[in-house]
Amino acid sequence: MENSLHPDCAVLALRVNGRAHRVPAAPDTPLLHVLRNDLALNGPKFGCGLGECGACTVLIDGVAARSCVIPVRAARGREVTTLEGLGTRAQPGATQQAFIECQAAQCGYCLNGMIMTVEALLRRNPRPTEDELRSELHHNLCRCGTHIEILRAGLRAAQLRAECGAACVGKPHGAGR
Amino acid sequence: MSGMPPGPAEATPVSRVERPVDCLHGLMLRPPVVLWDGARYRGSRLVRAPLADARSQPGVVSVVQCAEFIGVVAVGALYAGQALASLAPVWRAPEGGVHEAPAGTPPASAGVSHADAPSTPARYVWRTAGSDVPAGIEVVVWCADHHAGVWLPPCPAPAQWLVRRELAALLRLAPDALELHVLEGGASGLHPLSLMDAAAEAALLSQAVGRPVGVPCRGEHPAALALSAVPADAFGADAPAEDAVSAPPPRAGATGPRLRAESPWGVRPSLARLLSEPDSAHAVAGAGVQPAGAVAAGRGAVAGAAHVGVHELNAAQVFAQESLWHEQALARGEDPLAWRVRQMPDGPGRVLAQQVVESAALGAHAPQRGPASDGLLHGRGLATAQVQCTDDDGGSRMVWSAWVAQVRVQPRTGEVDVTRVVAGQDSAHLQAVQVASTHRRIVQDPALLASARELLGAPAAFDDWAPRAGAGTTDGGGDSALARHTGALAPAAQGAVAEGRLAVDGVLTLPAAAAIANAIHDATGVRLREAPFEREALRLALSAGAGAARRPGRLRRGWAWLASGAAGLAGLAAMAWPVKPALPLTEGPDVSLYSEQVIERGRLVAAAGDCIACHTAPGGAPNAGGFALETPFGTIYSTNITPDNETGIGRWSYAAFERAMREGIHQDGRQLYPAFPYTAFAKLSDADMQALYGYLMAQPPVQAEAPETRLAFPYSLRPAIAGWNALFHDPTPFTPDPGRSVEWNRGAYLVQGAGHCAACHSPRNSLGAEKTGIHYLAGGAAEGWQAPALNRLADGPLPWTREELYQYLRTGYAARHGVAAGPMAPVIHGLAELPDSDVRAITTYLMALPGETDAGGVASAQAGAKAAAAPAGPAGAPAQADTARLFPQHANGERIYQNACAVCHEAGSGPTLFGVKPLLGLNTNLHAATPDNLIQVILNGIQTPADDALGYMPAFRDSLDDRQIADLVGYLRSRFAPGQPAWREVADAAGRMRAAGHTTHEQGEAQQAE
Known part of the structure; x- marks a missing residue:
């Protein structure tokens, strides 16, 4: 139906994980579809399609976003970060590393959403309490029951982030001063 | 503060400047009344504001308080706005009541005096235009321990100078500990005080969180600067010693007339500094006009939020001073031009004035009293200015300028035309006056003439479309609205007119207003003491002076009434004719x-x-x-x-x-x-x-x-x-109501005319005609949506404030009311093209609409607000658990809510997600008489929000059936609008709208797709 409404797909300029992309897509296409199908970024998962489960979470301008209910046009002019943007297999980001250490996965389908949501929380609140972490993850669904491990991973992520400290935080005058 | 001290070397704009990544966003709570007396903050004081509530809002990084200053830092601008709106602060009115700047004085009485009238101390008023700021212009500041980085939108050096000074005072840093970066791009046309305020807010907030914080620039309302003449002997006795801070005592032997301002005579500190240091807030910049006619700073509390910069102070002072010279000369029976030149101290200024007067005399006919053969009144006027400024090289200069203007007045209409301008300018470096080549030129540039005519600009009409500041226009297009009111600036000089430091060319036009006022007096004997001039004021004064006790205003209204009646009849006759060619x-x-x-x-x-x-x-x-x-x-x-x-x-x-x-x-x-x-x-x-x-x-x-x-x-x-x-149908065009403000008339024109708000928001009768009178804008329907009443916004179930309504129209979202959805979203898109002043005008008009009150609804909404804040579920509300057991539908509704809605709508818990978190207890649609809009949103979601940043809502038409929607809607109503009766037959309504809305839904989806 989307395509019938937009026979001529627009070419959309997107910035994902720090790189510029030009993607032909109907502007109403969910961002998730473009990320997975056009950009081959399969970190974000399709779960419910209604923004209810959180498996599709990405960051838009540093804020968690449920990419299955956000049309791709909303991402124009913004910085999108997916799971792939947090680190690599060889060098996982602090939050990814914490989830690995804490073995916070059973089937792993929800983990993209868990990691991205924790990442978004830590960017605005580097030292969350367990309650704050619980509240933030309240609406990310996990069917396997690894909640305890996930909470542990969230707290560990805050710890790892604090340890990397100065390396993560810049200075107003740049490295020189 | 006499003149401007030379500033430190400005930051050299780096070739490629980018804002810091991961910038946070901040906003400051603005008090309802901001007053500054030159030394202290005198405005509203904070009694209480529930900071904890704001901290628990989604996306909030920190809430910062420092004396009267409260600001929010969040991960997005929307979140900051939402948290700020949740504060609901209580303010204490300023002590001693508010002494508003006299902006509302009717020009006909205050701004004009006839030559015959006994002269009470002359009072001169200089009006400044409000300033518009296009959305999305931000200042970013990143404070570290002993230095700070500042990222400014494109702006001239003097504005940068002002920001540097202000931040140095605020952060207690040496000016060169601030590193200024100026982003590339065309001039944004921002008022320097918009930049200064945003920079200071960002600085305080960044200091608190240690990370870069961006704050949007804001425009300001028009203001008026008033100066009164002070008799020479009274001056010394009257002026307390502290005034020397902003007005040094006149030099020995200076004999100029002196003026007393009704407000502090300096550029007010930034709002952030006023609020965070309420007990000692001095100006960092003041007027640069030399104290030949010094201004004593007033101590009357002044509405200090106004954007009054150095240029406005200078312009007001020159206007008052030079008008006063002319009046004094006439009082002594002297020729005003010769007298003014004689009174100037020896030096380049006097030589310049002499030369300009002589050039003007060449080829000019002798001044004459009374109408010339063409029935027009002719006159000439002189004015001079002397300003200390800092030029682009950082050197300090004294700049003199002088104007002779010739005018022609049509006595019947009060229409003034400036027929000729002779202007001169002279400048000298202060550091080396003796060797400096003084630079003198005398010009009769058509551009000057044109800009002088700008001062005579008719008052803003109801159908004026202000150009949108900085919206892709070429050089300084955005300045024109400001320039029209702040001075007759030669177009070439607009960009160069400085605040804090006057670029040399800006001085050239300073004497324009006084020269024209003096010329008008020369021609007509009427003294205009308010600039920019209003033709109507002059016309009234001229006709009053004509002697006969006519009452032109009343007479004219009487005829106008007859005329419009006749036009209406003619229109009726024409319209009733059934067949049109x-x-x-x-x-x-x-x-x-x-x-x-x-x-x-x-x-x-x-x-x-x-x-x-x-x-x-x-x-x-x-x-x-x-x-x-x-x-x-x-x-x-x-x-x-x-x-x-x-x-x-x-x-x-x-x-x-x-x-x-x-x-x-x-x-x-x-x-x-x-x-x-x-x-x-x-x-x-x-x-x-x-x-x-x-x-x-x-x-x-x-x-x-x-x-x-x-x-x-x-x-x-x-x-x-x-x-x-x-x-x-009444086909007569809009006629403004002279008893209302220009802003109200503008709003009325937009709402009644192009905006056609009544098409949806007025109820219609059985023949589809909009009802009028008390039913005007009393709520209607459109495309299956209920259009809420606009005639009781201030006292409806969820009362709106002006600011909330403005935010809603500007952004499509008001935290305490909801988002613009359905057919209203495209309206917000359209409004986005209009300048701020138009949206404010619409707000003013709508808030002033008469309507019936609804006291019962208010209580319901307050209950709703509480319900919105209370946590859901059995743990938080045992009574609800009982209800749930008793009514399976309720339990079903609650389950659907928890699964489908709570992630984005539940207050106080859940993740911060892209887009706003609309609180349902404060949503207008939950308190409405019918569930139509609520059902529409659940069925169709919000696929075309007024602004992408507001976020999206998925459509649930394919996930929830009518019964489920009815259960959900019933639950939402009982939880979030507990004082309102339950809606009936919701499932039927949902079924109807599901069927009917299918086509419009698809249309709506496609509407915004480009």
Whole structure:
């Protein structure tokens, strides 16, 4: 139906994980579809399609976003970060590393959403309490029951982030001063 | 503070400057009244604000308090706004009441005095224009321990100087500990105080969180600077010693007239500094005019929020001082020009003035009293200015300028024309006066003449479209609104006029206002003491001076009433004629004849009228028609209004276009259905109508035949609409109400005319006509949505404040009311094209609408607010658990809410997600009489928000059936609007809307897709 409404797909300029992309897509296409199908970024998962489960979470301008209910046009002019943007297999980001250490996965389908949501929380609140972490993850669904491990991973992520400290935080005058 | 000390070397703009990544966003709480007496903050004081509530809002990083300053830092601007709105602060009114700046004095009485009138101490008023700021312009500051980085939008060096000074004072840093980066791009036309305020807010917030914080720049309302003459002997006794801070004592031997300001005579500190250091807030910049006629700073509390910069202070001072010289000369029976020159101290200034007067005398006819042979009054006036400024090289200079203006006044109408300007300028470096080559030039530039005429600009009319500041215009286009009021600035000098430091060229135009005022007095004997001048004031003074005790105002109103009555009758007679002739098709206009300005004006009229919303089919070309409009009488298809010759309006003459717009008659003589709101468009002024025609005709033609509208009998009888028109349509254009402010009239014009708000927001009678009187804007329906009442916004179930309404119209979202959805979203899109001042005008008009009050609703809403804040679920509300057990539907509704809605809508818990978190307890739709809008949103979601940043809501039409929607809606109503009765037959309504809305839903989805 989307395509019938937009026979001529627009070419959309997107910035994902720090790189510029030009993607032909109907502007109403969910961002998730473009990320997975056009950009081959399969970190974000399709779960419910209604923004209810959180498996599709990405960051838009540093804020968690449920990419299955956000049309791709909303991402124009913004910085999108997916799971792939947090680190690599060889060098996982602090939050990814914490989830690995804490073995916070059973089937792993929800983990993209868990990691991205924790990442978004830590960017605005580097030292969350367990309650704050619980509240933030309240609406990310996990069917396997690894909640305890996930909470542990969230707290560990805050710890790892604090340890990397100065390396993560810049200075107003740049490295020189 | 005499003149400007030379500033430190400015930051050299780095070639590629980028803002820091991961920038946070901040906003400051603005007190209702901001007053500054020159040394202290005197405005509203904070009694309490629930900071904890704001901290628990989504996306909030920190809430910062410092004395009266409260700011929020969040991960996005929207979150900051939402947290700020949750504060609901309580303010204490300023001590001793508010002494508002005298902005509202009627010009006819205060700004004018006739020569015969005994002269009470003369009072001069300089009015500044408000400043508009385009959305999205931010200042970013990143504070570290002993230094800070500042990222500014493109702005001139003097504005940077002011920001540096202000931040140094605020952060207690040496000025060179601040590193200024200026982003690339065209001049943004921002007022320096907009920049200064945003920078100071960002600095305080960044200091608190240690990370870069961006704060948006804001515009300001117009202000007035008032200066009164002080008798020479009273001056010394009257001025307390502290005043020396802002006005040094006159030099020995100076004999100039002196002035007392009603306000502190300096540039006010930033709001952030005023609020965070309320007990010691001094100006960092003051006027640069030399103390030949020093200004004593007033201590009357002044409405200090106004954007009054150095240039405004200088302009006001020169205007007052030079007008006063002229008055004094006349009081002594001296020739004002010669007297003024004689009184100047020896030096370059005097030489310059002498030369300018002599140049002006060449080729000029002798001044004469009384009307010349052409019935016009002629006069000449001189004014000079002497300013210390810092030029672009950082050197300090003294700059003199002098003007002689000649004017011609039409005594009957008060119309003034500036016929000739002779202006001169001289400058010298202060550091080396003895060796400096003084640079003198005398000009008679047509550009000066043109800019002098700007000072005579008619007062803002109800159909003036302010150019949007900085919106892609070329050099300084955004300045014009400001320039029109702040001074007669030669176009070339606009960019160079400085705040804090005056670029040399800016001084040239300082004497303009006084020279013209003096010339007008010379011609007519009427003293205009308010600048910019108003023709009406002069006309009234002239006719009063004519002696006969006529009352022109009343007489004129009487006739006007008769005339409009007659026009109404004529209109009625014409409209009742059942058959209208076709108007001839033409070759179409030559659009190259329309100037760029006219087409731009037309574009704004079209944006305000949101033509594109109804004249664009889903997925179709803009304005090519074919949009299906559901009405109670059947489906009406909109027409192609592109200039296509066959299927559009390409061959329509202006007369045909205007007839369609004002009377609802197609070019071929057919009556148009009033679904096309010609009833509103009739209110457009002629100038706007012509501009709209020019704009539409200049668009690319699109060949597209719109489906034919077929209504059932009897509505299919188009001629019957002629009778409808006779009953319900008033085709007279908008006439402003002289008893109301310009802003109100502007708002009324936009709401009643192009905006056609009543088309949806007024109830209609059984014949589809909008009801008027007390029912005007009392709530209506559109496309299956309920359009809420606009005539009791301030006292409805969820009372709106002006600021909330402004935010809603500007951004499509008000935290305490909800988002613009359905047919309102495209309206917000259209409004986004209009300048701030227009949106404020609409707000002013709507908030002042008379309407019935609804006391019961307020209580309900307050209960709703509490319910919104209370956690859901059995743990938080045992009573609800009982209800849930008793009523399975309720439990079902709650479960659906928890699964589908809570992630985005539950207050106080859940993740911070992209977009706003609309609180349901404060949502207008939950307190409404019918569930229609709520059901619409659940069925269709919000796929076309007014702004992408607000976020999206998925449609649940394919996930929830009617029964589930009814359960959910029932639960939402009982939880979030507990004081309101339950809605009935919700499932049926949902089923109806599901069926009916299918087509409009798809249209809505496609509407915004480009």
